Amino acid sequence: MAIRVESNGLYLDGRSIPLYSGAVHYWRHAPDAWKTILERIKALGFEIVSFPVPWGVHESGPGIFDFGQKNPQKGLPNFLDLCREVGLLVIVRPGPIVDEDMPYGGFPLRVIRNPAVWALTSTGSPAVSSRFQPPTAMPSYASEKLIQETAKFLDQLMPILTPRQFPDGPIILCEINKETAFMGRTRAYDVDYSSESVALYRRFLGEKYGSIEALNAVYGTKYTAVSEIVPPKNCDAVVQRDLPWYLDWVEYKEHLVRRFLRRLADMFRERGVTVPLAVDGPETFTTPVDAQEIQKNLETPLVGMEIDPRPAEYPALARQVRYLTGTSRLPFVSRFGCGGSWLAPQVNSPAELEFAVLCSVMHGMSAVDFHMLAEGDRWVGSPVLRSGEYRTEYADLFRRLSAWFAQHRIWESKKNCRTLVLISRQLERYHAAFSTLNQAYLGLLRIPYVFSEVPSSLGFPVEPYLQSIREEGSWIREACRYLESAQVEYNLAGSNLMLDELVKYDMIFAPTADFMDPAEQQKLLDFAGRGGHLVFGPVLPTLDDRLNPASVFGAAIQVPGTQARDSGKVTFLPAFEQAKDLITPDMPNVVLIDNPNLRLTIRGGASILVFLANPTSSPQRSLMISSWPLRGVWNAPAETQAGSVMAELTPLTVQVWEVLK
Amino acid sequence: MIARDAEITDLKPEVWRNLLSLIDLSKAADVRPRNPNLLSIMHHGGKVLRMYAPAGFRVPAIEQIDDPQELAKKLYYQLPGLECVQILERDSLLLFSDRAQRSEWISGDLEDFLNQAYRLAEQDPAGLSIYPAFAWKWNGFSLDRIRTWFGSGPDPCAYFLGVIRDNAPWLTLILRVSEKKIRLITTIDYLARFGVSVAGLPSGPKDLASVCEAIHAHVAPIRAALICDYLMLAKLLASEDKRRELTLAMADGTVSSFGIAD
Numbered sequence: 054m055a056i057r058v059e060s061n062g063l064y065l066d067g068r069s070i071p072l073y074s075g076a077v078h079y080w081r082h083a084p085d086a087w088k089t090i091l092e093r094i095k096a097l098g099f100e101i102v103s104f105p106v107p108w109g110v111h112e113s114g115p116g117i118f119d120f121g122q123k124n125p126q127k128g129l130p131n132f133l134d135l136c137r138e139v140g141l142l143v144i145v146r147p148g149p150i151v152d153e154d155m156p157y158g159g160f161p162l163r164v165i166r167n168p169a170v171w172a173l174t175s176t177g178s179p180a181v182s183s184r185f186q187p188p189t190a191m192p193s194y195a196s197e198k199l200i201q202e203t204a205k206f207l208d209q210l211m212p213i214l215t216p217r218q219f220p221d222g223p224i225i226l227c228e229i230n231k232e233t234a235f236m237g238r239t240r241a242y243d244v245d246y247s248s249e250s251v252a253l254y255r256r257f258l259g260e261k262y263g264s265i266e267a268l269n270a271v272y273g274t275k276y277t278a279v280s281e282i283v284p285p286k287n288c289d290a291v292v293q294r295d296l297p298w299y300l301d302w303v304e305y306k307e308h309l310v311r312r313f314l315r316r317l318a319d320m321f322r323e324r325g326v327t328v329p330l331a332v333d334g335p336e337t338f339t340t341p342v343d344a345q346e347i348q349k350n351l352e353t354p355l356v357g358m359e360i361d362p363r364p365a366e367y368p369a370l371a372r373q374v375r376y377l378t379g380t381s382r383l384p385f386v387s388r389f390g391c392g393g394s395w396l397a398p399q400v401n402s403p404a405e406l407e408f409a410v411l412c413s414v415m416h417g418m419s420a421v422d423f424h425m426l427a428e429g430d431r432w433v434g435s436p437v438l439r440s441g442e443y444r445t446e447y448a449d450l451f452r453r454l455s456a457w458f459a460q461h462r463i464w465e466s467k468k469n470c471r472t473l474v475l476i477s478r479q480l481e482r483y484h485a486a487f488s489t490l491n492q493a494y495l496g497l498l499r500i501p502y503v504f505s506e507v508p509s510s511l512g513f514p515v516e517p518y519l520q521s522i523r524e525e526g527s528w529i530r531e532a533c534r535y536l537e538s539a540q541v542e543y544n545l546a547g548s549n550l551m552l553d554e555l556v557k558y559d560m561i562f563a564p565t566a567d568f569m570d571p572a573e574q575q576k577l578l579d580f581a582g583r584g585g586h587l588v589f590g591p592v593l594p595t596l597d598d599r600l601n602p603a604s605v606f607g608a609a610i611q612v613p614g615t616q617a618r619d620s621g622k623v624t625f626l627p628a629f630e631q632a633k634d635l636i637t638p639d640m641p642n643v644v645l646i647d648n649p650n651l652r653l654t655i656r657g658g659a660s661i662l663v664f665l666a667n668p669t670s671s672p673q674r675s676l677m678i679s680s681w682p683l684r685g686v687w688n689a690p691a692e693t694q695a696g697s698v699m700a701e702l703t704p705l706t707v708q709v710w711e712v713l714k
Numbered sequence: 715m716i717a718r719d720a721e722i723t724d725l726k727p728e729v730w731r732n733l734l735s736l737i738d739l740s741k742a743a744d745v746r747p748r749n750p751n752l753l754s755i756m757h758h759g760g761k762v763l764r765m766y767a768p769a770g771f772r773v774p775a776i777e778q779i780d781d782p783q784e785l786a787k788k789l790y791y792q793l794p795g796l797e798c799v800q801i802l803e804r805d806s807l808l809l810f811s812d813r814a815q816r817s818e819w820i821s822g823d824l825e826d827f828l829n830q831a832y833r834l835a836e837q838d839p840a841g842l843s844i845y846p847a848f849a850w851k852w853n854g855f856s857l858d859r860i861r862t863w864f865g866s867g868p869d870p871c872a873y874f875l876g877v878i879r880d881n882a883p884w885l886t887l888i889l890r891v892s893e894k895k896i897r898l899i900t901t902i903d904y905l906a907r908f909g910v911s912v913a914g915l916p917s918g919p920k921d922l923a924s925v926c927e928a929i930h931a932h933v934a935p936i937r938a939a940l941i942c943d944y945l946m947l948a949k950l951l952a953s954e955d956k957r958r959e960l961t962l963a964m965a966d967g968t969v970s971s972f973g974i975a976d
Binding site for chain 1: 718719721722723724725726727728730731734752754756764766800802804807808809810811812813814815816827828831832835842899907
């Protein structure tokens with residue numbers, strides 16, 4: 054029986070269930086505590102648990118595996134069967150990279166110590182990840198040896214997993230790898246320069262350009278074969294013609310991530326995995342990770358994102374969830390920090406966790422896996438203790454949240470959002486490419502951030518580097534600020550979003566550079582042609598992405614201002630000081646507030662819910678004006694109030710009101 | 715100091731938050747100043763490429779560097795208030811990163827790794843000229859002193875810290891050390907699994923004996939223990955003469971300790 058991924062969760066056994074789960078690490082608990090822990094998790098309102106299967110835990114010697122035959126604590130089959138007995142469904146994470154604060158990142162020592170699997174830095178040293186404990190060379194996504202060894206592990210593991218897939222067993226989802234983004238070493242010239250990676254890079258160039266002549270024409274070079282090309286190790290671009298070499302390396306790293314995930318997905322499928330696949334994405338949403346391309350490549354909408362909630366950093370949290378919501382039809386936070394590693398600088402209180410969860414829901418999260426529901430060693434602040442007892446105040450929060458989500462059928466609702474802000478892939482690649490001193494361990498020396506910037510002097514009228522979403526003051530950041538100050542909720546997505554997704558929005562903001570892919574420009578004009586309002590800036594592109602003269606936008610509009618285009622319109626907006634009348638009364642909110650420090654979003658479904666957040670560190674109040682009566686359903690007065698309501702919010706809290714329409 | 719396979723368990727969130735407010739464990743082995751008053755200059759073969767000065771410091775224009783070590787020292791004394799001056803040669807930076815990741819000690823524990831990395835930086839004083847030199851300190855105690863102290867007890871042994879605030883336990887910390895490495899990090903809640911009633915414990919200096927007895931029975935022989943009031947702990951940590959402060963506090967009964975004063 055096929056399981057379908059839908060916009061409100063998973064469809065199985067003739068019903069839809071929300072993808073609402075939490076992690077429990079079986080090997081970290083005594084087997085006689087397993088059942089109690091699972092029952093307690095279920096009693097908190099969860100129908101699904103998740104767990105990784107750390108290779109290093111089960112491989113007790115070269116090629117020798119223990120799935121509970123010797124050590125009952127490694128009894129994966131028993132644990133899976135127990136999940137079913139308790140009535141819990143399962144998301145399984147076979148890795149091969151699991152991290153999870155495991156020695157050597159969860160790898161067997163013999164594998165991770167093998168130089169044939171190492172990623173290498175630009176100076177040729179192994180890329181040692183200090184996220185592994187102890188610090189260990191991290192694996193290369195290009196390593197054939199890693200793939201071969203992983204295949205051996207999966208050959209042992211899959212006979213346990215595949216017979217236990219739904220409906221014969223509890224497994225409903227299989228997640229590939231953990232956070233495939235070079236273990237956080239995402240800077241352009243840090244990794245991976247292993248020989249296998251460089252060979253793949255050359256193959257990538259060959260496929261991208263088709264012929265060496267085509268490549269030479271773009272690079273301005275005289276190579277006779279791609280095998281002569283070496284990857285850049287630092288940015289030394291002097292003229293615009295130098296750019297493609299650097300940008301291609303950055304693009305290749307995106308390709309490397311996708312290729313690795315694809316290979317793993319194929320290995321899972323070849324070994325009988327029939328349930329949907331999911332990907333655990335890192336916290337970043339720019340290169341080298343491109344969730345949209347990974348979704349296409351793996352044919353799954355479940356490309357999640359890890360979120361380590363830090364309530365005081367609300368803007369970053371909101372940005373991540375807006376990106377997820379703009380990117381996936383089932384916005385899935387694949388690891389939502391619940392508690393923290395003992396090394397984490399902060400352990401959230403239940404109130405802080407509540408704020409982060411509700412903020413994520415208000416900005417669009419519709420599926421979540423909490424990491425971790427049952428406290429393993431080296432972990433602080435989970436609702437279920439190792440003994441199986443509850444940590445009362447945390448358990449109470451989850452009990453309340455689960456009941457409330459179920460009561461209001463939250464996962465079946467969708468955030469009201471008619472505005473999209475696009476993140477330009479080209480600008481983000483440019484930002485990544487224009488960097489130096491990318492080596493990981495220079496952070497130990499407190500190198501100032503500005504030292505890793507390369508003063509760009511390529512002669513572009515508007516400096517592309519400063520237009521990245523990473524840069525304060527960039528056009529895209531100003532677009533977000535402009536929308537927030539107007540209390541207009543928006544989503545974020547990569548500029549490669551397909552037209553059929555774009556047309557779901559009324560208004561799109563697209564950052565531009567002097568160079569821009571003509572097909573992307575045409576797609577955005579088509580959006581306007583179909584009745585949308587396209588706003589772009591700060592510059593009118595005059596070059597294509599290979600720096601040849603071209604401008605598609607230029608044919609539609611040449612000077613700042615707004616032009617009609619078929620049933621829609623196009624606005625060229627160099628700066629937001631000129632953005633006076635962009636938000637028009639045809640974009641109304643059901644509820645209006647008068648305090649710009651607060652954030653308001655609306656989710657519509659079985660009921661219409663208004664989320665009002667105070668992300669500041671001081672108490673805030675606001676008049677809420679609504680055409681319909683309101684009733685508080687979370688942290689707000691429960692009696693029905695009509696017309697205008699005065700809302701008062703303490704710092705870092707969210708109130709939810711139901712619109713009684 | 716912390717064994718890679720140390721058991722770290724039964725950490726009550728609020729207690730752990732309190733501990734983190736005393737010491738940022740994630741940076742425990744970080745020897746660099748946290749203070750932003752760090753003047754950084756990067757050069758290539760003597761030619762200055764970039765300079766970063768913290769706000770409020772007027773650094774003279776420098777184009778060429780002949781003696782980076784001397785210049786670092788000179789700037790440090792010339793600009794009072796700076797925590798540190800570092801003059802970094804570009805190729806030496808790359809070499810540092812490269813050598814750090816090739817080193818044999820790479821697979822030691824995280825603290826060893828970081829400390830060895832800083833030692834490595836010190837081995838290239840001409841390329842990585844840093845003044846004053848690295849010196850990790852926590853409330854006046856050097857890392858070496860702390861390590862020596864932890865490693866000097868019987869094997870195994872245990873340490874306990876209890877801090878009281880508003881008549882309730884604000885922080886409890888139990889460490890078990892063996893073979894000079896911390897093998898267990900936990901709080902008083904750990905003792906509950908052995909049937910010890912831990913609610914409200916410790917409530918004051920008077921509980922030292924009973925807590926030590928329980929730890930001795932279920933963790934390891936006590937090497938040192940301290941129970942004190944929160945304000946007293948703050949005063950103690952800030953004091954220049956901690957020994958004297960501790961002796962006075964013990965005399966007036968606001969602190970109880972075992973194995974600390976020496």
